[in-house]
Amino acid sequence: MPTKAQRGEIVLKRIFTVFIICIVFLSTGTQIFAEQNEWTSVTDLTKTIDRVNLLAIDGKIYSIGGHDQNKFYDTIDVYDPEAKTWTQKGKLPAVRGTVNAAVYDGKIYIVGGEPINNKLDIYDPLKNEWTQGKSFPNDVAGYAAQFVNGKLLVIGGFTKYTDSSDKVYEYDPSTNIWTEKAHLSTPRRYTTSVLVNGKVYVIGGINELKGMLSSIEEYDPQNNTWTTKSPMSTPRMGLASAVLNNEIYAIGGNTATDKISGPGTAEVEKYNPKTDTWSKVTSMPTARGFLSAVSLNNSIYVAGGSNKSVYFSVFEKYTPGDDGTSPSQPGEPGTSQPDNPVGDRAIMVVTLTTGLEKEFDLSMKEVNDFISWYEGKQAGSGSASYAINKHDNNKGPFSSRKDYMLFDRILTFEVSEYTK
Known part of the structure; x- marks a missing residue:
């Protein structure tokens, strides 16, 4: 070592x-690398709809609720990527749209939504059963939500159609308690968020003073602090976001400053948190806002949406190519470039929620396998623990020693590559 x-x-x-x-x-x-990024159409949703919410659990995509004209839906549909079919799984306790559901321990947590309410409903897909958690402190819709370290963050949103919130609340499933956290720098509604390496990124939206927002804020749960990062090139609200290879994709959205109903855009931008830079990505085939996106199997799936009061059932899939800017595997940017001096091993330091640091000397394959497990579990699939071989740290008369990492105990991890 x-x-x-x-x-x-x-x-x-x-x-x-x-x-x-x-x-x-x-x-x-x-230009050394050819542009190979590609959008394709897959099986349409069962209905024309916007303000729907997509989630990935155990290799399948869940479509939850939504809105069409003046009607909200209570349906839960499931897409099987192998069979390329949609089936109805169950129903919400009530009609609901403009939610940002989140997954933890295989269960779906849904807060508020339209029609505006403050309910916390918890869905178990295996049992097809609903339970209720403690209600949110106030009515809310149009917010962003992420599970971080086993706790649910609900960020921004609105309680009525003429306001935007900067408030952030954290829900602990083990205690059934809501706690107010540090506020956003900019109040925002109709926003979106992702989780990358233990930090939450909240992107775009709208508020009454600044109009459409291009700004992005980064939340550090360890320090309970927000930091403003480099903005998108285009202000928009009702956009969707997803993560591939630790890079954030901001997808579609509405760009008009005077009305909620449009027009929609097909624009896609990609953000690299390590370099705090944005770059353009191939546009979607269908311009729209109030859509939803989810990452699964190294692709991004985008569903529904609307454009000037026209509603869509389209379900489109983005598969990244190698344009020299994205890593071919999870890890550091640029690992797809053959001339980049990338090592064959790495020191991986895992920081736990207790503050304890664990250091491992691993092959890059082992590192990438760990990251794939982590991102899969973050998306709602996979086992709760992961075994890391201790290799040269294997002291004593043992044939092998492994350190089991628990997903909800991991705060951050850092990878430093080297050549042996």
Whole structure:
């Protein structure tokens, strides 16, 4: 295992070399990688709908509630990517739209929504049963929501159609208690969010003073702080978001500043949290807002939406190609570039919610397998624990020793690659 000084030297060498490579690419203007990103149409939803919510659980996609003209739905439909079919799974306790449901321990948590209410409903897909948690502190819809370290964050939203909230609340399923957390820097409704490496990113939306928002805020749950990051190029609300390879995709949305009902956009932008930079991505085939998106099997699925009061049942799939900007596997940006000096091993440091740090010297395959498990569990599928082989740390008369990581105990993890 390399010493800390050696690891520092490795990181510095890598940064310097990548800097040199970037200068050469930018100065020559040479395009080394062909654009292969692709959108395809898959089986349409069972109805034309917007304000629907997509979730991935155990390799399948759940479509929850939604809205068409003046009608809200109480349906739950499930898409099987292998069979390419939609089937009705069950029904919500009441009609509901404009929610941002979240998954934890295989269960779906839904707060508020339209028609505006403050209910917390919890759905168990295996039992096809609903239970209720403690109601949200006030009525809410149009918010963002994420589970972080086993607790549900509900961010922003509105209680009536003329206001936007900067409030953030955290729900603990083990105690059934809501706690107010640090407020957003900018109040926002009709916003979206994702979770990347233990931090929450809230993107776009609208508020009454600033209109459409292009801003993005990053939440650090360990410090309970919000930080404003580089904005999107286009202000929009009612957009969707998803994560591939630790990069954030901001998809579609409405761009008009004077009306909620449109027009929609097909624009897609990609954000790299490590470099705090945005780049353009191939646009969707269908321009729309109030849509929903979810990542599954290295693709992004986008469903429904509306454009100037026209509602869609379209269900489109984005598969990233190698344009030289996205990693081919989860990990550090640029790992798809053959000239980038990437090591074959890495020091992975896992920080637990207790503050304890665990360090492992692993092959890159082992690191990527761990990240794939983590992202799968984050999306609602996979086992609750993951075994990491301790290898050279295997002391004593044992044939093997493994450290079992519990998903809801992981705060962050850091990967520093090196060549042995």
